[in-house]
Amino acid sequence: MSMTNGQGELFESDAPTNALHVKEQTIQFLTQNMVRLLNQVGNKDFCKGCGEEVWYVKHKNGKCPPYTADGTNHFANCPNADQFRKKG
Numbered sequence: 486m487s488m489t490n491g492q493g494e495l496f497e498s499d500a501p502t503n504a505l506h507v508k509e510q511t512i513q514f515l516t517q518n519m520v521r522l523l524n525q526v527g528n529k530d531f532c533k534g535c536g537e538e539v540w541y542v543k544h545k546n547g548k549c550p551p552y553t554a555d556g557t558n559h560f561a562n563c564p565n566a567d568q569f570r571k572k573g
């Protein structure tokens with residue numbers, strides 16, 4: 486496929502940019518929904534290991550792990566998880 490040749494260049498170069506933009510909007514939308522949900526089910530706080538904004542959500546099994554705004558269990562992606570991970 487040719488990129489910048491002739492009159493179709495705008496159409497061709499616009500497509501990927503647009504798709505990326507839509508993807509970013511979707512992620513933003515999902516993150517907003519996740520934050521709304523986390524605000525309802527969890528307690529907002531800051532990670533004691535790295536300072537990131539987290540929500541502590543109580544699980545059925547009684548544990549209360551921190552979640553970040555993207556819905557990820559912060560135990561899994563905190564760079565300083567060792568500082569507050571006590572057991573199991």
Ligand SMILES: [Zn+2]
Pocket residue numbers: 532533534535536537559563564565566
């Ligand atoms: Zn952290």
